[in-house]
Amino acid sequence: MNEKSRKIMQSSTFRPRLLAGVAIAAASTLLLAGCAGDVEAPPATQKPTSEPSAEATQTPSESLTIYTGRDKDEVAWVVSEFEKAHPEYAGKVTTVIAGAQDNLDRMRAEASNPQAGFLWGGTQQQFEQAAKEGLLAEYVPANGDAVPAQYKDPGNKWIAEMLLPEVIIYNSNILTAETAPQDWSELGDEKWKDQIVIRDVMPSGTMRTIYASIVYSAFAADGSPDAGYELLKKIDANTVSYAANPDDMYTQLDQGTGSVTVWNMQDALIQPLKNNRPWGYIMPKSGAPVLVDGVGIIENDKQEVAAQAFMDFLMEEGMQAKLATDYYQIPAMEIAADSQPEWMKDFKLNEAKIDWAVFAEHQDEWMTYWVDNIKDKG
CATH class of the missing domain: 3.40.190.10 (Periplasmic binding protein-like II)
Structure with missing residues (x-):
């Protein structure tokens, strides 16, 4: 790897006390799975207080x-x-x-x-x-x-x-933690043809981050986005639906329209608990963009x-x-430690190494290329 690529691959600083490893121990009752969009209002177990500023x-x-x-x-x-x-x-x-x-x-x-x-x-x-x-x-x-x-x-x-770490989410009625895709690159495998449901990318900050991070990985390696575009073409070919909003994506994943999606880890954790969704999630081997x-x-x-x-x-x-x-x-x-929930005290993450300044410089360019040249063309 040349000096330019090493510089690009520098990691952003990210709270090493909480986020450092590869596994997550959320709660013993959870099958590591999904959150966000459609949850029941939580019980008032702790009344927050606020001291407003002048x-x-x-x-x-x-x-x-x-x-x-x-x-x-x-x-x-x-x-x-x-x-x-x-x-x-x-x-x-x-x-x-x-x-x-x-x-x-x-x-x-x-x-x-x-x-x-x-x-x-x-x-x-x-x-x-x-x-x-x-x-x-x-x-x-x-x-x-x-x-x-x-x-x-x-x-x-x-x-x-x-x-918000971004992860791979799967329908646990169809797949297991062993049979689900283990990394972003696997989403391009032909075995996932018509198995991927995606929240429509361009209106979504989460999806823009996930897809641009796929391109970034290629760009960081050799200064060219081409390999990232090629992977996104393969993922597009495997995508059965671009859902108009998160709720539609959740429903399609639940019903088996597709068995896999990509989304944030918060939703992956809370949706099974709050809405009984059959979800599990995978922390990508190459790292999760945060x-x-x-x-x-x-x-x-x-x-x-x-x-x-x-x-x-x-x-x-x-x-x-x-x-x-x-x-x-x-x-x-x-x-404060005495205010942290148990899942946070044990939380660890495999964070993708991203130079966010470089990412921000190119994100719009990469996403414009995706919507003009890749989406619905697989």
Whole structure:
């Protein structure tokens, strides 16, 4: 490997205390499996507390609209807890749930007349782009210092809430941990013809990250994306359906329309528990790309105070510990050991080595090539 390739293959820093190995010990009752999209609201086992910042104690905004790609039941629960803690906003919070890329595009279209105040969820690359385009307002949440510097914007336009490893998920009624694909490259094998269901890639920050990481692996090896494109062509040939949204993908996987998908590990863990889905998951041998999932305040004076209050509430350690316990989120911030759920204390991950600056530079180019030259052409 030449010097350029070695530089590209440098790994991003990633919380070695929590994430270091190859296996995961989640819970003894789990068949290592799926989460996100369609979960039941969790029981109130731990009441989060929040100390709003000085900024959030100003005259309340009249309302708050949140653009989010998060699970709808998780969103509903957090919003209900926020309204209890902030009764001045009871009944005044609206959520719009869509893919992360769709939310970014909506913000762009509304830039001259913003309709929302808070962006909840999206990749680091998407938040960096939104900040660059002036769509996000500067703000440091009350607990912002608990998040390491590598997981937040130097200009305070966004901050990471959680970390999302991306994995291979399979229908456990059809496949086992031994017979399911063990790595990204195996998804291109002919044996998986018409066995793969995929969440439509372009509207989804998660899928863009997964597919671009496949191209990145080839690019990091020799400076060319061609081998990555070739693998994506083979995966496209094996794909039986591009689902319009995560719920459709879950249903197709459950019903056996396909036996394999790729998605985030959080969903792989929680969906079998909350919705009795027949899922298992595989940590890819070559490594899982770890998506930094952020939050930010949209540039909108009319909703700014409410958005600040919501960000403070969401990023409070008690709330993050609760979400880790009930939704298998990996918080971007450090959580005190006595607040961590058991699965997190034992959690280990085989993280893919990615230079995220190089990744961000080429992601749009690679995904544009995929949609123009690969999708539905296999």
